Amino acid sequence: MTTGNEWREAVGRSWAENYRLTDRAFAGLTERLLSRIGGCDGKQALDIGCGAGEVSLALARGNPGAKVTGVDVSPHLIEAAWQRGAAMGNVEFVLADAATWKPELFAPHLLVSRHGVMFFDVPVMAFANLRAISASQARMVFSCFREARHNPWASELASILKVPAPGSSTAPGPFAFADTGHVHGILDNAGWREVEFEEVDFAYIAGVGDDPVTDALEFFKRIGPAAPLLRSLSGDEREQAESWIREWLEEHRSGNLVAFPAAAWIVTASK
Numbered sequence: 001m002t003t004g005n006e007w008r009e010a011v012g013r014s015w016a017e018n019y020r021l022t023d024r025a026f027a028g029l030t031e032r033l034l035s036r037i038g039g040c041d042g043k044q045a046l047d048i049g050c051g052a053g054e055v056s057l058a059l060a061r062g063n064p065g066a067k068v069t070g071v072d073v074s075p076h077l078i079e080a081a082w083q084r085g086a087a088m089g090n091v092e093f094v095l096a097d098a099a100t101w102k103p104e105l106f107a108p109h110l111l112v113s114r115h116g117v118m119f120f121d122v123p124v125m126a127f128a129n130l131r132a133i134s135a136s137q138a139r140m141v142f143s144c145f146r147e148a149r150h151n152p153w154a155s156e157l158a159s160i161l162k163v164p165a166p167g168s169s170t171a172p173g174p175f176a177f178a179d180t181g182h183v184h185g186i187l188d189n190a191g192w193r194e195v196e197f198e199e200v201d202f203a204y205i206a207g208v209g210d211d212p213v214t215d216a217l218e219f220f221k222r223i224g225p226a227a228p229l230l231r232s233l234s235g236d237e238r239e240q241a242e243s244w245i246r247e248w249l250e251e252h253r254s255g256n257l258v259a260f261p262a263a264a265w266i267v268t269a270s271k
Contacts, residue, residue: 012074018222019052019080025219026054028202029143029264030114034058036198036266037112037141041065046108048098048130048142049073049116053081053091059112060091069106071098072116099126107135113142115264118176127190131271138271140192143264144177146199150263151175153204157226160244166225174225183267192269200264206249207258213249216258220245 015022023030033055041063047056050070060068068091072078081093094101099120111130120126130140148155148167154174158165167175170182177183180197187195207216220226226245233241252258 008073008075012072013076014222014227016052016074016076016080018219019054019077021219022051022223023054024205024208025223026114026202027205029200029262030054030058032200032202033112033114033141033143033266034062036268037110039063040068040110043067043109044106044135045069045110045112046071046098046106046130046134047116048111048113049119050081050093051077051114051116053077053084053093055112055114056081056091056093057085057088060085060088064090066090067106068092069094069103069108071096071101073097099129101129101133103133107133107138109135109138111138111140111142115143115145115174117142118144118174119172121172123176123186124189127187127192131191134271136271140269140271141266143200143266144183145175146263146265147178148175150261151204153206153260153262154225156248157220157224157245160248161226161229161241163225163229177265177267180265183265187267187269192271194268194270196268198266198268200266202262202264203259204262205257205259206252209256212256212258213246213253216249217242217246 042065045068047070050056050072053070056068056070070093075095078093078095085091154166167178170176184195206219209215221230249258
């Protein structure tokens with residue numbers, strides 16, 4: 001489980017420092033998500049858990065008449081997002097918790113999120129707040145991971161490192177929204193309607209270049225479920241763990257690329 005405080009500090013700092021790598025890993029999903037969102041010109045859009053701003057910036061570029069606001073709990077990610085969007089006049093970033101945020105003079109017609117909604121401590125309350133602050137007939141589009149067994153970059157890595165398989169509970173975390181029944185219940189109880197789920201498969205890109213295995217190893221040392229465990233190890237234990245991961249990455253190498261199958265939901269709902 002990744003807590004809000006971890007996102008505000010160590011985890012958020014790491015994601016901000018490595019946003020190019022995370023955007024690369026999610027590139028295939030981002031394309032599908034943006035296609036599903038469609039246009040929002042002339043409207044207000046909210047990016048929930050915006051991270052370093054990839055989706056917010058894409059929406060702002062593609063819809064110059066829209067006002068796009070990205071919200072995140074991490075000051076490090078918000079700073080990175082502002083730096084990336086400094087030259088754009090129709091996007092802004094706010095340091096806030098979307099679960100409780102009460103903006104003035106802003107009622108989004110469109111609410112979006114790329115994997116930013118699975119970390120709410122009290123998800124029904126959070127989605128009820130998002131519904132309350134949104135415009136009449138607002139629609140919401142977000143992505144979240146499907147079951148860990150369909151995401152070997154996480155499930156196989158857990159097996160290699162001999163740690164519990166991810167996604168075994170609905171506690172806040174990457175796989176908290178894998179169960180459609182659980183998510184449907186949350187959104188229904190929060191007042192959202194017309195909830196639909198679309199399966200999306202994409203390539204989770206971990207490493208590229210002349211030595212993609214080393215590139216991928218560095219990625220997993222910084223981002224994802226292995227990172228905190230590897231940071232906790234030292235000496236021979238860490239060397240052994242990294243050796244296991246390197247062998248595993250070699251198995252998934254194809255030329256100058258290390259990539260894994262990944263599986264997500266794109267969830268849509270309306271107010």
